[in-house]
Amino acid sequence: NAGVTQTPKFRILKIGQSMTLQCTQDMNHNYMYWYRQDPGMGLKLIYYSVGAGITDKGEVPNGYNVSRSTTEDFPLRLELAAPSQTSVYFCASSSREEQPQHFGDGTRLSIL
Amino acid sequence: GQNIDQPTEMTATEGAIVQINCTYQTSGFNGLFWYQQHAGEAPTFLSYNVLDGLEEKGRFSSFLSRSKGYSYLLLKELQMKDSASYLCAVMDSNYQLIWGAGTKLIIKP
Numbered sequence: 001n002a003g004v005t006q007t008p009k010f011r012i013l014k015i016g017q018s019m020t021l022q023c024t025q026d027m028n029h030n031y032m033y034w035y036r037q038d039p040g041m042g043l044k045l046i047y048y049s050v051g052a053g054i055t056d057k058g059e060v061p062n063g064y065n066v067s068r069s070t071t072e073d074f075p076l077r078l079e080l081a082a083p084s085q086t087s088v089y090f091c092a093s094s095s096r097e098e099q100p101q102h103f104g105d106g107t108r109l110s111i112l
Numbered sequence: 113g114q115n116i117d118q119p120t121e122m123t124a125t126e127g128a129i130v131q132i133n134c135t136y137q138t139s140g141f142n143g144l145f146w147y148q149q150h151a152g153e154a155p156t157f158l159s160y161n162v163l164d165g166l167e168e169k170g171r172f173s174s175f176l177s178r179s180k181g182y183s184y185l186l187l188k189e190l191q192m193k194d195s196a197s198y199l200c201a202v203m204d205s206n207y208q209l210i211w212g213a214g215t216k217l218i219i220k221p
Contacts, residue, residue, distance in 0.1 A: 040120075040213055041213055042116065042199070042201075042210070042211030042212050042213045042214070043155075043199070043201075043209075043211040044211075045208060045209070048208075058208065059208075090154060090155070097203075097207040098142060098143060098162075098203065098207065100145065100157035100160060101157070101209070102157070103154035103155050103156070104154060105153065105154050106153075106154055
């Protein structure tokens with residue numbers, strides 16, 4: 001029962017570098033989400049997808065990109081990393097939009 | 113704007129009962145979720161309310177009043193492992209979750 005798997009768990013980037021955060025789920029869920037969690041604040045939605053080939057912006061999409069070529073995978077791309085992107089990133093999935101979301105263990109990202 | 117309010121931190125004693133409140137103002141309402149998040153871990157689903165009233169699930173219960181924009185999570189027979197943050201989230205008219213900042217619950221022996 002893998003559920004939602006995120007890699008890497010930790011990463012340190014230099015300002016201006018790029019990277020891809022990987023997310024895969026084995027529950028055949030159509031809905032997938034990327035959130036960031038900053039201290040003292042609620043989770044903020046970055047991007048979401050309602051199925052393969054379909055993605056849409058959430059509340060805080062600037063500086064990020066996503067793709068959804070398969071039902072299982074939903075990678076998040078950071079281009080030109082900035083210190084403001086230092087955060088914990090969570091990927092989640094659900095079978096339907098009104099159903100509970102299942103979260104991965106998160107990626108702790110520091111931009112220095 | 114959309115807003116979810118919950119206390120930042122609460123302290124309770126092992127074996128006791130604690131109530132964590134959540135008030136919300138959102139554009140539309142399609143349900144309210146409670147999640148538990150232990151330090152350094154992912155949020156895990158606890159409960160879902162879409163109709164007014166109380167939902168009970170073992171030691172945990174969740175209450176909703178849509179007219180008051182109010183919910184609470186009730187934890188009974190507190191155990192040390194209940195020390196965690198409790199996140200309130202409301203699904204708005206676009207079926208997107210709006211999250212509160214979470215309530216850190218500290219359990220003392």
